[in-house]
Structures are given as structure tokens and as C-alpha cells.
Amino acid sequence: MSQQFGNITWVNGPVIRARGSRDVSMLEQVEVGEERLVGEIIGLNGDSITIQVYEETTGMRPGSPVFGTGLPLSVELGPGLLRSIYDGIQRPLPIIERESGSFISRGVHMNPLDRIEHWSYNPILKEGDQVKGGEILGTVQETENFEHRIMVPPDVSGTLTWVAPAKKYTIDEVIARVKTARGERELTMIQRWPVRRLRPYKARLGQSIPLITGQRVLDMLFPLAKGGTAAIPGAFGAGKTVTQHSIAKWADADIVVYIGCGERGNEMTEVLQEFPHLIDPRNGRPLMERTVLIANTSNMPVAAREASIYTGITIAEYFRDMGYHVALMADSTSRWAEALREVSGRLEEMPAEEGYPAYLAARLAEFYERAGYVETLNGKQGSISVIGAVSPPGGDFSEPVTQHTKRYIRCFWALDKSLASARHFPSINWLESYSEYTEDVAGWWREKVGQDWLKMRNQAVELLSEESRLSQIVKLVGPDALPDEQRLVLETSRIIREGFLQQNAMDNIDAYSDIHKQIAMMNLMLHFHERAERIIKRGANIGTIHALPIVNVLIRMKEQIPNNELEKLDDIRKTLDEQMDQLEAEYR
């Protein structure tokens, strides 16, 4: 299938030039040298061809052959994706380990999907049915809880002339034949799709359902909608990865695609070792069963890092097309941008800001725009929510990647180094962060939880911003100079910060907060504020409020009340009222 089309003339790191055929196409996948390293054509100029190579090019020399594949860089889609871990160009890492040991050697060619495993296939459509691209032919129960819907490839339509009976098949076996305008097509359970092309859908829909993450600061204060986009910028050590991991673990998505893009090897190992043992709180199955991992760690070839983002989002789109909700995490988009910069530098392109190529913003936009809540070709609804970590140099958000990202996302979770230093995690700064989905998802909360989430949220945000204003004064004159009513704002805000916003990802009870727990907790804290305010107006001082035993109970309830024993929160409310009643009686 691959044919030699030219010879190498120049090598510089991951970028090589070759001279040869004028028939190769832009973005065609190629194989380079005798070892047949995987590459992609990124430039054509007469008979000079520029190629980025996804593997180490040590030893590559002028004169070596270059082979074309005739196809653009693509991924394989089909049963077997879940629970997989791939490198940036979808090579299965466990199989590479089996073949070449602990270290990744070059020129390894492997099928991304297992060709031997038999999947139990149940057809839905029958002979004679008219089919269009995206329609669901049949299903495979890929894991206990996941129905893999086998679809007609988007570019195929016609009449089904033959349908395979319900039986076990490998992904290479023909499961249907379609008579199309251009002849008969045989369909298998596997599809190939070019990573740089969006998979089509019928229509984009609005985003009004929140992606529940179980992280209180996100769900209550800065919600992300399903199909939305969010960025997590933060200096090193601010907790980007822990936050990303927490979302990957607890988000109420059907599928999670986690792209470790230019990050630490041990972090991917942690996910690999932890996820099979973590249980999804919604269906009791291991979290790994809904997860696809793409790992292109920082020491793996830089060009493949560039590709990893596209590999991940194409897989996400495939699951979306089945009518599922997918959450995609990219950690970190800055490393991806740096890969662009490195390749661009080797091509001697004119740099824009800080050495980044001028097309950085366009590439970021292309990526984030692949998120969305859509009606799929088969009439179902599916979504991709994209959460991109950003690693700004020196934690300075004014750098190009953060700034351009901000233009294309609607939810900004700013991590704060000083909060992280005080071990306030997740270190999401409540003054700098924002979500443009707040109003959009308020209706959902009203319907599902029956409480005025938006009002509570706004009250909490007001308290916190009032606190920030007051602490400026405190820094100058000390807290004693403030009237007790304002000191109460400080006290309630402290309770909210320590008891609500802080969440311990390592604690069994606290790691995931059910939405009912979240709203009940916030309700209690605001109730505390309301009652205390009344008492202070009657002349009590802040010291007596601070000394109430309930204060510590409010701060600790996050770790002491499990999600399935929420009735205990009612007891706390009773205790709170009792203590307040007692105090109020003294100041009547």
C-alpha cells in the first residue's frame, strides 16, 4: 500500500525535507527511511516536500527513501477503544511494551484496535433498509455499561443489501453491505477518520445542561455546560493536573478522553493504575471502562505531541456521534502550542509573539470549536465538553497561549499559586475565574434540584467579593477596626472557603460531592450567615458567633457527611438553629 515517492534531502530534528513526486498531497501520512518512521506532509514546494516526523530522527540521512500511504493521518474507530492507552498517533502503548520492553523504540507499526477479539454484534437495521451516513447499524456491548453503536461511515449512503446475523465478529469482518451510487460497499465495525477533519453532525444545539463534576467550586460557582469549553490556567504546582484528574474521575460524562500532552510519565501511570480501581459513583463500574487515554509524555517525540490533541478529539467525536456525552481533557495545551512553535521554528517561519507561529490562535480556535452539543446525523443528541489546561510561563496569564485560549473558551478556572501554597485545593481563584454558562444552566438546577441555585450562587459570590474588599482594609488596620457586621462577612466567607470551596481530592468522602449535598451545604452556610447577621444586629459581638460549636461543624461536614447520608445535614441545621435560638434569646 505504501510506495516510495522520493528521497530525503535535509534533516533537522523532527522536520525533514525530501525531493520526489509531485503527486503526494498535503497532510498525507508518509513513512520515512528504512525504519519507516511515521510522518505527515506539512509543506509542498515544487518537488520539495516538507515532512514532520512523529518519531526520533537520529540516524536519518539524506538519500533515504520516503514512502507515501495515499491517506491523511487517521485514527481507527471501533469497539476496543475504551480502556485503551495510546500514544499521540494512536499506537497502543501496552502492545508496544509487550513487543519492545520498557522503552519505546522506533519504527513500531501496530494496529490501534485489536484484530483478534470477537465482539458480540446485534444488528438493528435489516436488508433493504435505506441508510445514510451516521445511522446506527447495530450495537456491541463493549463493557457492562457501555453500548457501542456501530454506525454507517459519514460518507456512505444507499440501500443495505446484506446484514450479518447477530453473532460474534472481529472488527475486520464484514457486517453489512450497502449499495451506494458508486457501487457496493462492505462495512465492518471499524472506521478510519482523518484526525484533522471534523466529523459531521446535523446541527449544533444550545448548551443548557451542566457537566456535573462533583467539585463544589466548579458546580456551584463556575459551572461548565455539556458541550462547553473551559480552560484551567495555572503556574506549576497550582494543581492543574489534580483538578483535571478529579474531573476525569467524577464528571457525569458517558465517556472520558484524557490527553496527556507533553506532561509527566508518572502522571499517566497514576491514571493507569488508579482508574481501574476507582468506581464510578453512578453505575458502580470501574472508571477505566469509560476512559480512553492518550499519552504523549514530555520526553516522547514532539511532533506526535502536536498530533495527540487531534487524535483525542477525533475519538471524542466518534463517541459523540453515537449519542453520548464526552468530556475531553487536554493536559496541557501549552505543551501542544510549544510543539507547534518548535516545528514552526525548524521551518524557519516568521514568528509572531514569543516565537509562536502566527497561526497559533487559528489552531486553538479550530481545536476548541470541535466542542459542542449537537444533534448527530442519526438524530440523537451528543456532546463534547473540552477542558484544556494551560501552563503559562511564570504563571503569567498575559502570555499568548492563555490570552488566545481565553478568546475561544467560555469558562475560565484560574488557578492561584498563593492558594496552592496555603494548600487550599482546588486552588481556583473565585475572583479571577468566570463562567459564561451560569445563566444557561440555572434552569436545569431549578428543575432537577428544585432550589434556586442561581440565587445561592450569586449570594456566595457576593459574600466572597465583599470579603476580598474587606481584607484589603484588614491588611492595613487589622480586623478589630471593622464593625461586627463586616467581621461576620469575613467569618462566613472563611466558612465557605474552608468548608465549601476547599475540597480534598484524596479523601474518600470529600473527593466527590453529590449535587444535593453541594446545595444543602451552601444552603446551611448561607442560613448561618442570615441568622448570625440578625443576632449581631441585636448587639451580639462577633466573638460569640465565632465561638459557636456549629462553626467547626460547618467546616467539617464536607468530610463527615457521605453523599448517601444527606439526612444528617438536616440534623446539622437543627443544631445550628438551636444554638442560634439560644444566642438570640440572650439578646432579645
Place this chain on the structure above:
Amino acid sequence: MSQQTNQLTDWGIQEVSGVGRVEGPIVVVERAGNVGYDEVVEVIDSQGRMRRGRVLEVGEKMAVVEVFSGTSGLTIDGTHIRFLGQSLHIPVAEEMLGRIFDGTGNPIDGGPQPLAGTFSDINGQPINPTARVYPRDYIQTGISAIDGMNTLVMGQKLPLFSGAGLPHDQLAAQIVRQATLGSPAGESSKQAQQFAIVFAAMGVKHDVAEYFRNAFAESGALTRVAMFLNLADDPPVERLVTPRAALTLAEYLAFDRQMHVLVVLTDMTNYCEALRQISNVRGEVPSRKGYPGYLYSDLASLYERTGRVKTSEGSITQIPILTMPSDDITHPVPDLTGYITEGQIVLGRNLNHQNIYPPISVLPSLSRLMKDGIGAGHTRGDHSHLSAQLYAAYAHMQDVRSLASVIGEEELGAVDQQFLKFGRAFEREFVGQSATENRTIEQTLDLGWKLLSMLPKEELTRVSPDEIKRYYKESHDTN
């Protein structure tokens, strides 16, 4: 098994006379056919002296070569270039422990070339994330600010961020001297296996190299140490090879010979400057502060050569040292390092001025792997909450301290005054210790509780009521 590195891909030797251009450490060779990218070359000047280099870029009939030991004395026509047909390999063997090498792996201690059956590519190969074992065994360093607050785990890369004039060398030497495989509090420390040490110096002063050699000798560790020295007056380009040579040996020891290896790399800032110099000469587009855009990837190719793999009992733990230019943690070198390494230990000038040794600023310091290496079965069940509480209390104390500097200490509330006292004691007693003091994990944790007991119980919201009951010292006199 590690890399199949002894199967050298031999592309054949070829020789070219005369070069086209010499600029800084770079030589451009014309009329060179069939040269491989990243190939090693020997550069022979008109006097017949040989130096080594490596190919950075190849085109048809053209090769760009960086010369490790500089280009002084090279002439256009009188220079011979011999392309060796393979990438840079060094011999690796267990008997290299106890020896001293130059920056490219040649012995400089007067001893013979080590006998080695294995030659390994200094660039190594990336470890497959699925082949890694997630590090969970902590290393007891005997230093409270590390063991208690930023626990080091076997297989971790934990750099020291320092500044000129701070005692980072002393601290690194103390860590190397005292490091033992940790065991739960109450049990005696496992002395089973001592660490092998691979030490790489890049552009450091003679005194510093000498200091480390003496420190190793005094602790009787010298036979377990392999030193790779590129000193301040050695050619800068050679610095790019030094850490790679050292890590190649470390990988062999850890993954082929099943040893636990501690790697100390100092000073990474010098390494990065050498990289910048080469990049500059080649006219590459710079990113921040003139450093090349690929600095992150380049540093990652060093730091990521750390960890544990399923096929070996051994491990590599890295302690890179870097000095932050003008103590600026946002400088590209510490910044990119922090993004790759699993935390950082930051030394602070303020503490140093107060004569507190080791002057570890705990707030900006972090160990990312700590969470899985501590707790019951590793250190002690209360460790995680205790350290979170110490962090929170110390961070609050900083706010109080800055308030006190405005309104005066007397104006502070009673509780805040207690916090101030706690902070001072924390810095002097917990962070501060002598350069020879080796505290057990139990001592460190108990000390933490002793200090927390200076604060009212109600302020301790990060530790559980049970832990307070068990460890909080009621009777402690706060005066």
C-alpha cells in the same frame, strides 16, 4: 531489559577534509555525503589533535556539527572531519561506581577505561508510561522540612531551586548522605540497600566539585559514586552531553543492575545556558530570554529519565540543583523545570539570613508524589492531615506577620499572637536543624504536633478530631 543499545546501527565511517564555515562551537561541513542526523564526529585539526562533536542538521552534501570542546585552532582547509556512523554511545558498567569521568564519560582519575560489555546511546529512549511503576516508597532524608512537608519518593524527580550563595550543595550532600528507604514510623529504618549515586556537574566551580567529592569521601560513600565533571572552565558545549552520559549510566544501574540510584545534577542553569548558546549561534528563533523554544522538551528528555519500571527492582531518583538568576522563580529555567519535575524544594534567602539551616521555604515547595508515599503503611496515618495543617497554619501566620508589621504585634488578637509564636518556632525548630542531624520520620511528625499544640484546638480544622485527641498536647505550655 533496557534499551537494545549494544546493537549499534553502523552506518560506516567516512572522512572529509576541509570545512566550509566555523562559527562559535559550530562547524559547517560541505561535501559531506550520506551523514546521519545526530551522528558523532571526530574533528581533527591541522596539528592532529582530535576533539569530538555531533551532527545537528544534515542536508545534501552539507552537515552542521557542534564541537564539544570548542573550535579554537580549527582552520578551513586543515581540518579533517571523521563521521563515525553512529550516535554518541558511552560504555556503562557497574565498576564505574567509585570513578571520576569528564563531561563526556572519559575517566580523569588516572584509572583505566572501565571494562564494559554494554555501550549505550546517551540519548536513551522514552520510558513507556505503561511500563512504569507508580512510585510509592518514600525516602527518609532525615530532614524535617522534606520528610514532613515535601516527602521525597523513590523514583521521583525533585529539584532544589536555589540562589547564589545559598547552601544548596550542603543540603544536597546531606540528602545523599542520609537517604534511606523509608519505613513506617516506629519501625527501624530499612538499611537493606544503600543508594548508588550518580553525580553530574555542569559548569560548576572546582570548589563545588571538590566539596562534593569530600562530602562523599567523609560519609564513606565514595565507592558508590560515579562522578561526571564538566567544570566552569570546561567547554560549555560539552555540558549538553554530561547529564545524558550520567543518566545513561544511571539507567543501566537501575534497570539492568536492579540498583536504587540517586542522581544529582548540578547546576541545570549552566546546562540551559549552554543550550542557549548553541541555539543562538545557529540563528534559531528564541522564545523567552533568548532560550530556544524547545528548552522544555530538552529538559524533559533529561528529567523524565527517572522512575521505576515493572521489569526491574531498581529505581532512579533525581535531585537536580539549579540556581535561579536573581532568585526569580519565574525565570525560564526554574519555571520549565517546575512544569516537568514532580515538585520542587525552594531555598529562601530570608531564612538563610536568619541563620536557619536548611533554609527551605516550605510554602513554595511541593512534592507531588508525597500523597501516595505517606500515611498508614508508609509513614504514619496522620501524616497527610498533619502536613496540611502545618501548611495552612504557617500560611496564615505569614498573613498575620505582614499585618503585624503594619499595626504592630501588640495590636494583634490573642489567637494571632499565638500564630506568630507558632511561626517562629516552626522556622527555628522544625525547618531548622543541623547539617548532621538525621531525624526519623517519627521525630519529625511528633515535632509537628508539638508545634501545633501551641495553637488553640479550634483553629486546627485540617486534622481530624480523633487525631487531635491522640496527638495534641493539652498540657503544653504556650509560653
